[in-house]
Amino acid sequence: MRVEDALAQGIQPRRGGTLTTILQPEPPVLQIGVNNQGPTLIAAGKIFQGLVKFSPTLEPLPELAESWTISPDALTYTFKLRNNVKFHDGTPMTADDVIFSIMKFHMEVAPRARAIFQRIDKAEAPDPHTVVLTLKAPFEPFLLMFDVTACAIVPKHLFDGQDYRTAPAVQRPIGTGPFRFAEWQRGNFIRLERFADYWKPGQPYLDAIIYRIVPDSQSRRLALETGQVLMTAAGDIEPFDTPALRARPNLEVLTTGWEYFSPLSWIETNHRVAPLGDVRVRQAISRAIDRNFIAQRLWFNIGKPATNPVASTTKFHDPSARIAGFDPRAAMQLLDAAGLRPNAQGVRATIKHLVLPYGEVWTRLAEYLRQSLRQVGIQLELESTDAGSWARRIGAWEYETSINFVYQFGDPTLGVERTYVSSNIQRVTFTNTGGYSNPRVDQLFAAARDGQTAEQRRVAFSEVQKILVEEVPQIWLMEMAFPTIHDKRVQNAVRLGTGVHASYDDVFLTA
16 A cells, blocks of 8 residues: 555554564575575665666656656666765765766676676766766666666765675665664574664654564464564465465455566576487476466465466566477377387486475475476486575586576566576576577577667567477476565555565554
């Protein structure tokens, strides 16, 4: 509920109170850029801000930039900054901080930002509250890079001249957001408190936000049911626990607020490992999986089956480019054609599967995949690990299959391309770790990236989606959403296309 809507319904925003919620898993730091994992972005989105924020339909809205203009040739972006913004240490935020954040800090620490900000030819500050960015060539999705999760504005005076990853401010983050970092008891909680000099008069409404660290999923559910916490988000609650919580009269369950991220999950396949380099084998695995079962029985309809590598909530999704449906008989024919005949035990191939260590539902998914693939003669051997080891092994190509999901950030150039272009085959997690390579796919993604008009980009993206659904470089499973479950006393929990990653300056508690 927006503040305006609350007032229209006679609900006066109430100042005071503490929002107690959960952060799972515990992040290593709260400095966006240095760490961009989900929990960091959620909590640090209250400490830091971007130049803009995004509506559920991904329209840019003012944040630290009160307005902006784009030149007719689409090369020059001029941002007018708010003139009363302070960092939490009392230092005024100026254009120098913005240019430092874009051109130095995020260029150094954030690979995704670096790839986009390298397109900037000049970054100038004609006055302390104006930033002018001139691109080398037009780039249609440029504004999507200025949300807090992609480009948090950091204080230049605390980072310039230091190692950005080890500067003292990384451990005690200082931003411009409505809440300042107060305390972190590792393994227990993180406490943020109201920033008294926040640039919006009278806001934030909350006194504090406490993020409790609760590793066990059933303990998280119990904390919500008993009122020990007022809200859970992202992967805090297992999907199979959601129906029971939805039935509780004091709770509200929302699945909106993921429009900017549009996470899409897939079976990550290492093409260097036989037989996964054979397109027929990948097609067979894809056809052996019932995505409707996964969506309905494992995720309880929180999300929906994927149809191609671009989520339906992401710009330029082509609904005509669809992966072939569930058909175990067709899967076995494809395996026959690939020369994988069953042995005396009915096994055609044995493939290792690194279970994604993000909660019970992922273990259940791995068990379902093992059962489904066994029906067509593929034996899946499950391997368990912790979150850190999982990320290291994927980045080092030390796996055969696993599950992965990444954010799409509103545009395929920003969040989809990285998984499929050969120039991004790196020993780094969330790149093209599978090793897929198709020169035509590279060309089409480049054409879409550099397209001068939306129509030029649409044509290229449509063709690339049609190629990818034939070659299934990764085996897409679900367009994901995550439930935000909150006590009905919590107002404005989800308003933007970034949901719980928002600053929460307008969140309040009713009595």
